[in-house]
Amino acid sequence: MKIRFNRRMFTMMLLFSALNVAAVLVMRTGFHAAAHGVEASRSALTSSDSEGMLFPRESESREVRELGGMWKFRADMSSNRNAGFEQQWWTKPLEQTGPVIDMPVPASYNDITQDRQLRDFVGWAWYQRSFYAPTSWKNVKQRTVLRFESAHYNTIAWLNSKEIVRHDGGHLPFEADVSSILSYKVPNVLTVAVNNTLTPHTIPPGTIQYMDDPDRYPPGYFVQNLQMDFFNYAGIQRPVKLYTTPSVYLDDITISTDVQGTTGYVNFDCVIKGNSSAVPVTVELLDKTEELVARVKSSGKGQVKVNDVKLWWPFTMSSDPAYLYTLKVTVMGSAGQSDVYRLPVGIRTVKVTSTQFLINSKPFYFRGFGRHEDSDIRGKGLDYPLIAKDFNLIKWVGANSFRTSHYPYAEEIMDMCDQQGIVVIDECPAVGLKTKENFSNKTLAHHKDVMTELVRRDKNRPSVVMWSVANEPASQLPEAEYYFKTVIQHTKQADSTRPVTLVINKAFNRDKGGQFADVVCLNNYYSWYHDMGHLEVIKYQAKYNLEQWYLKHHKPIIQTEYGADAVAGLHMDPPMMFSEEYQQEVMTNYFSVFDQFRQQYLIGEMIWNFADFMTAQSTTRVAGNKKGIFTRQRQPKTAAFLLRDRYWRLANQTGPRNTEL
Numbered sequence: 001m002k003i004r005f006n007r008r009m010f011t012m013m014l015l016f017s018a019l020n021v022a023a024v025l026v027m028r029t030g031f032h033a034a035a036h037g038v039e040a041s042r043s044a045l046t047s048s049d050s051e052g053m054l055f056p057r058e059s060e061s062r063e064v065r066e067l068g069g070m071w072k073f074r075a076d077m078s079s080n081r082n083a084g085f086e087q088q089w090w091t092k093p094l095e096q097t098g099p100v101i102d103m104p105v106p107a108s109y110n111d112i113t114q115d116r117q118l119r120d121f122v123g124w125a126w127y128q129r130s131f132y133a134p135t136s137w138k139n140v141k142q143r144t145v146l147r148f149e150s151a152h153y154n155t156i157a158w159l160n161s162k163e164i165v166r167h168d169g170g171h172l173p174f175e176a177d178v179s180s181i182l183s184y185k186v187p188n189v190l191t192v193a194v195n196n197t198l199t200p201h202t203i204p205p206g207t208i209q210y211m212d213d214p215d216r217y218p219p220g221y222f223v224q225n226l227q228m229d230f231f232n233y234a235g236i237q238r239p240v241k242l243y244t245t246p247s248v249y250l251d252d253i254t255i256s257t258d259v260q261g262t263t264g265y266v267n268f269d270c271v272i273k274g275n276s277s278a279v280p281v282t283v284e285l286l287d288k289t290e291e292l293v294a295r296v297k298s299s300g301k302g303q304v305k306v307n308d309v310k311l312w313w314p315f316t317m318s319s320d321p322a323y324l325y326t327l328k329v330t331v332m333g334s335a336g337q338s339d340v341y342r343l344p345v346g347i348r349t350v351k352v353t354s355t356q357f358l359i360n361s362k363p364f365y366f367r368g369f370g371r372h373e374d375s376d377i378r379g380k381g382l383d384y385p386l387i388a389k390d391f392n393l394i395k396w397v398g399a400n401s402f403r404t405s406h407y408p409y410a411e412e413i414m415d416m417c418d419q420q421g422i423v424v425i426d427e428c429p430a431v432g433l434k435t436k437e438n439f440s441n442k443t444l445a446h447h448k449d450v451m452t453e454l455v456r457r458d459k460n461r462p463s464v465v466m467w468s469v470a471n472e473p474a475s476q477l478p479e480a481e482y483y484f485k486t487v488i489q490h491t492k493q494a495d496s497t498r499p500v501t502l503v504i505n506k507a508f509n510r511d512k513g514g515q516f517a518d519v520v521c522l523n524n525y526y527s528w529y530h531d532m533g534h535l536e537v538i539k540y541q542a543k544y545n546l547e548q549w550y551l552k553h554h555k556p557i558i559q560t561e562y563g564a565d566a567v568a569g570l571h572m573d574p575p576m577m578f579s580e581e582y583q584q585e586v587m588t589n590y591f592s593v594f595d596q597f598r599q600q601y602l603i604g605e606m607i608w609n610f611a612d613f614m615t616a617q618s619t620t621r622v623a624g625n626k627k628g629i630f631t632r633q634r635q636p637k638t639a640a641f642l643l644r645d646r647y648w649r650l651a652n653q654t655g656p657r658n659t660e661l
């Protein structure tokens with residue numbers, strides 16, 4: 001009975017919420033409806049759909065200030081998770097509403113305390129902090145924007161008790177112009193509510209399950225079921241920033257690059273806001289030494305020509321990889337006030353044939369990883385030491401690429417990829433679309449929005465060479481065919497310069513999505529999830545699979561996942577599952593198959609996973625997934641040395657000049 005009640009109420013609230021968002025949030029509707037008040041009301045979002053949302057970069061006309069540090073925090077543990085809305089927590093100091101704790105931002109909140117309830121919390125978590133705005137910002141000729149690099153999953157933010165932004169979905173930025181709301185000389189109070197509930201229509205999807213048996217579960221008991229194999233870390237996981245721009249400003253810029261012989265071309269298209277009539281835009285291209293290469297004056301659209309161009313090459317493909325120019329854009333505002341934005345630009349081309357992936361017309365072989373943003377204590381929180389360590393390890397192994405499995409990574413990480421020549425398959429958070437409901441029109445509409453946001457964020461990055469619209473969906477379902485046709489078409493409309501893929505684990509003769517992809521990306525775990533312990537089958541099954549997929553589509557293939565769990569320090573000879581030896585044997589068996597197809601249509605191999613990572617608790621996970629070649633603390637397992645040996649050997653076969661680091 002209880003389940004029916006909740007579902008009926010939920011449906012009612014969906015209808016109702018379209019009319020009045022606030023009412024949904026404050027009504028006593030039971031947890032499920034309350035948790036989804038935001039998700040159901042996307043039509044009312046104030047989030048900046050039409051804005052460019054350029055990554056905040058300081059310049060002579062722009063200031064950036066981070067609001068990192070300890071915030072006040074309170075998870076709403078009320079039975080319907082709705083006390084915060086009923087009592088309007090955004091209208092008062094959070095400590096006046098009840099007990100608060102200190103919570104670092106950025107970080108996931110789950111692993112910060114000793115409280116199991118907080119680790120596994122589902123519902124609204126509330127954050128608050130205050131800050132002063134300098135009076136120099138009180139200037140009609142400039143604007144101040146508050147930006148969240150990401151918060152997981154639904155977010156509502158209030159500044160000085162006034163709602164300023166809502167956003168649906170984790171891993172991507174959102175922002176609000178707060179110029180007219182900021183106070184000066186007194187503190188500004190920023191309150192943020194973040195809800196991590198996953199539903200059949202969120203990306204990634206999940207379900208809330210109520211346990212009704214009063215003999216077995218406490219009253220009102222529910223669990224969040226996940227459809228993905230990683231812990232649903234939540235909170236304000238990336239930096240919160242305030243930044244300023246002049247009132248006439250560069251809102252967006254889209255670049256594309258081309259190469260003809262020794263000449264490079266940078267096409268640019270600017271969106272200027274804050275002035276009704278056209279304003280002059282000066283675009284200058286500077287080389288690494290800040291020397292001016294070219295200057296173009298335009299009304300925002302044009303082309304820069306670069307003689308003797310220095311191309312952006314992936315790591316190990318050149319002695320000077322990842323060459324970045326700077327595109328300095330100067331927007332002439334009124335009264336002599338100009339806006340300056342500097343965009344790093346790598347000039348390179350990307351092309352896919354039926355057997356190859358070409359970067360700057362040369363065959364590129366992906367030697368890489370599937371990864372996660374994941375580490376002890378901070379969960380998915382942005383952490384500079386971790387980022388630096390990971391890039392050192394990626395290069396130590398001799399890898400040249402990774403996939404942002406299974407969601408967009410922080411822009412600070414993407415910057416490192418651009419700067420170090422690490423090639424990226426940029427994946428959206430659509431992991432675990434498994435049921436018919438997950439392929440509904442409602443999910444589809446949201447999925448398209450997410451792809452728009454992802455392309456908008458990463459479109460100018462030379463390291464991003466392909467978009468991935470999903471990981472391991474139930475692509476055998478009839479619904480999947482129209483669904484992926486639509487999502488991929490939509491992504492290509494948003495960006496016609498890059499190939500698009502989806503990552504498949506269904507059999508070649510059942511999958512309905514691969515036909516729309518430019519490159520076929522395959523995940524499989526021979527001798528792990530089936531034929532357990534039978535290492536000898538890998539050579540047969542991996543070979544057969546690659547051959548059949550190529551026969552079916554005549555498209556290049558990347559093995560985007562393969563691997564085995566290994567508990568660091570567990571040794572067994574002859575190898576047994578979960579030992580370091582077994583992980584190595586799985587790898588060497590796969591390697592022998594990769595070597596048969598490398599010169600044909602196999603264009604890359606990405607081991608699962610770079611490092612061990614946290615998952616939900618289950619009988620198949622020993623405190624997380626142990627398929628890393630590094631531990632969660634980034635220490636090498638024996639497999640790391642094996643992979644390093646292979647990747648550097650491959651690098652030296654294909655690259656013009658390579659030295660092991």
Ligand code: GCB
Nearest residue numbers: 229471472505523561625627
């Ligand atoms: C997969 C998934 C990945 C899992 C991995 C595993 O196919 O894409 O998210 O973690 O398998 O280890 O089971």
